[in-house]
Amino acid sequence: MENQLIINGKRTDGRGPTDLRPLKIDVGIIKNAAGSSYIEHGKNKIIVAIYGPKDSHRYGMNIEKATLRCRYHMSPFSTEERKNPQPSRREIEISKVIRDALEPSLILENFPKTMIDIFVEVLQSDGGSRSASITAASVALADAGIPMKDLVEAVAVGKVNGTLVVDLNDIEDKEGESDMPVAFMLNENKITLLQMDGKMTVEEFKAGLTMAMEAAKKIKEIQKEALAKKYSQGENKK
Amino acid sequence: MSKLVVPGEVVAKGNFRSWANVLKKGEEYLSIFVGRAEIGGGRVRVIRLSGPYIPKVGDFVIGVVTDVQPLAATLDINSYVNGYIMANAFFKRRIDPSKFDLSKKVNVGDLVAAKVQRIERGKDVVLQPDQKWKVDGDAIFYISPAKAHYLYTSRSRIPSKIKELTGAELRLGANGIVVVKGDLKKIEMVKRALDVIESKYNLNGLYNEIIKVLNKDGKSADN
Structure with missing residues (x-):
C-alpha cells in the first residue's frame, strides 16, 4: 500500500507543495581555498571549496579554456548507516552532473590551459543533495572570482501521492512517484540541468517546471544575500 | 557609494x-x-572584489624567481600563470647563451620587478625587467590581488601615506605582492596598514582609517 506523504495538503515536514525547506548559505568559510561556501538546505549540510585556476596537467588540458573538474563526495558519517568512503557510481555520476550544470555559466575562455577544481563534501545528506551542491558551488565559484554569466540555482520538483511538490526531502525522494532536479540560469533564461526519475505527464512536466522556476527565484535571492553579507563587511553603516 | x-x-x-x-x-x-x-x-x-591576479599588458608586477635556464628565468607572479623573463631582456641585448650565464644575474628566490610585455598563447606571460628590477626587501606580503588596486593605481594616495607614516620603503606589484624594507617596527606598521586594506576595503574613507591606525601605532610604539 502507498504511504500517505501528503495529508490535508501538508507534507511530512509540514510544508505546502510549493514551500522550500529552510535554506542558509555562508560564503568564504575555507581560507585555504580560492572560494568556498557552506549550505544547509533542509537536513543537507554541504561544504564546497574551489581551487584554481591553476596550471593544468598535460592530460586533460584544453588549450582554448580552463578545464572544470568536480568531485562530489559523501562523508562516511553523512548517512544513517556508514557510507563506504570510496566513490560510488552515484557519486561519480553526480560529480559529472554538477560540473555539466555549472559549466555553461562560467567564462572559462579567460583561463586557457588551466584547471579549476570543485570539491563538494556532503557532511549530512537529505533529499536533493545534488541541487543543494549546485546552488552552493555556484556561490563558491563567484567567491573564487571566476568570471560568470550568471549564478546557477537548482531545485527538484516531483510528484508525491499524485501532487506536484517542490524541493523534495529524503522520504519524498525515495517514495514519491517522480523526481525532477532542474538547474537554472535565470537571468539568461536557460536550464543547465534537467533530469527525471519516474513519470510525469506533459502537463505535469510544464507545471513542475514553472514551480521549479519560482522556487529558483527564491534561492537566487538567498545566494545574493549570502555573497552580499561577505562582501559588504566593513562597509559604512548608514 | x-x-x-x-x-x-x-x-x-x-x-x-x-x-x-x-x-x-x-x-x-x-x-x-x-x-x-x-x-x-x-x-x-x-x-x-575577489579572484586571482589576471595579467594585463602594461602592469608592473613583482615576481619570485623559481627557475633559471640559459635562455630565460621563470617567475611566480602570484597568479594562475608563470611569468618569463628572457635572458636578452636582462642583458639588454641579444646574447649567446654559451658565453653568458644568466644565473650570475638572477637566482632562484630573487625578487624581480617587471612589466607585463605580452601574453603569448593566452598563457605565457612575457615580462620586461624594470629599470631597477632587483627588489631588495626585509619582508614580503601578499594581499588579495583584487584589492591590490587600492595600492597600485596611480590615483591612490595610500602608498605614499604609508611610506610617509611608517618610514618604510615599499615596492608594490599589481599582482598583490608588497615588498617592505625597514626595521621590524616599520614592517609591523606596514602590515597593520595592509590588514586594514584587506579587511576594511569597503569602508568609505579607507585612507583616513589607515592614517588613524598608523598614528595609533606610532603612539603606542613611542610609549
Whole structure:
C-alpha cells in the first residue's frame, strides 16, 4: 500500500507543495581555498571549496579554456548507516552532473590551459543533495572570482501521492512517484540541468517546471544575500 | 557609494563608450564578478572584489624567481600563470647563451620587478625587467590581488601615506605582492596598514582609517 506523504495538503515536514525547506548559505568559510561556501538546505549540510585556476596537467588540458573538474563526495558519517568512503557510481555520476550544470555559466575562455577544481563534501545528506551542491558551488565559484554569466540555482520538483511538490526531502525522494532536479540560469533564461526519475505527464512536466522556476527565484535571492553579507563587511553603516 | 553586484546582475542599461568586467547583452550590462559597480563618464565597470591576479599588458608586477635556464628565468607572479623573463631582456641585448650565464644575474628566490610585455598563447606571460628590477626587501606580503588596486593605481594616495607614516620603503606589484624594507617596527606598521586594506576595503574613507591606525601605532610604539 502507498504511504500517505501528503495529508490535508501538508507534507511530512509540514510544508505546502510549493514551500522550500529552510535554506542558509555562508560564503568564504575555507581560507585555504580560492572560494568556498557552506549550505544547509533542509537536513543537507554541504561544504564546497574551489581551487584554481591553476596550471593544468598535460592530460586533460584544453588549450582554448580552463578545464572544470568536480568531485562530489559523501562523508562516511553523512548517512544513517556508514557510507563506504570510496566513490560510488552515484557519486561519480553526480560529480559529472554538477560540473555539466555549472559549466555553461562560467567564462572559462579567460583561463586557457588551466584547471579549476570543485570539491563538494556532503557532511549530512537529505533529499536533493545534488541541487543543494549546485546552488552552493555556484556561490563558491563567484567567491573564487571566476568570471560568470550568471549564478546557477537548482531545485527538484516531483510528484508525491499524485501532487506536484517542490524541493523534495529524503522520504519524498525515495517514495514519491517522480523526481525532477532542474538547474537554472535565470537571468539568461536557460536550464543547465534537467533530469527525471519516474513519470510525469506533459502537463505535469510544464507545471513542475514553472514551480521549479519560482522556487529558483527564491534561492537566487538567498545566494545574493549570502555573497552580499561577505562582501559588504566593513562597509559604512548608514 | 558604488553598488555591490553579483554575477548576472544588471549593472546598467543604455549605451556606454567603454566597459570592463561586464557582459553586454542588448542594452544591458551584466556583471561577471562579485564587485562594486562604477558608472559615469560614459563608462561602466565592475571592480571585482575577489579572484586571482589576471595579467594585463602594461602592469608592473613583482615576481619570485623559481627557475633559471640559459635562455630565460621563470617567475611566480602570484597568479594562475608563470611569468618569463628572457635572458636578452636582462642583458639588454641579444646574447649567446654559451658565453653568458644568466644565473650570475638572477637566482632562484630573487625578487624581480617587471612589466607585463605580452601574453603569448593566452598563457605565457612575457615580462620586461624594470629599470631597477632587483627588489631588495626585509619582508614580503601578499594581499588579495583584487584589492591590490587600492595600492597600485596611480590615483591612490595610500602608498605614499604609508611610506610617509611608517618610514618604510615599499615596492608594490599589481599582482598583490608588497615588498617592505625597514626595521621590524616599520614592517609591523606596514602590515597593520595592509590588514586594514584587506579587511576594511569597503569602508568609505579607507585612507583616513589607515592614517588613524598608523598614528595609533606610532603612539603606542613611542610609549
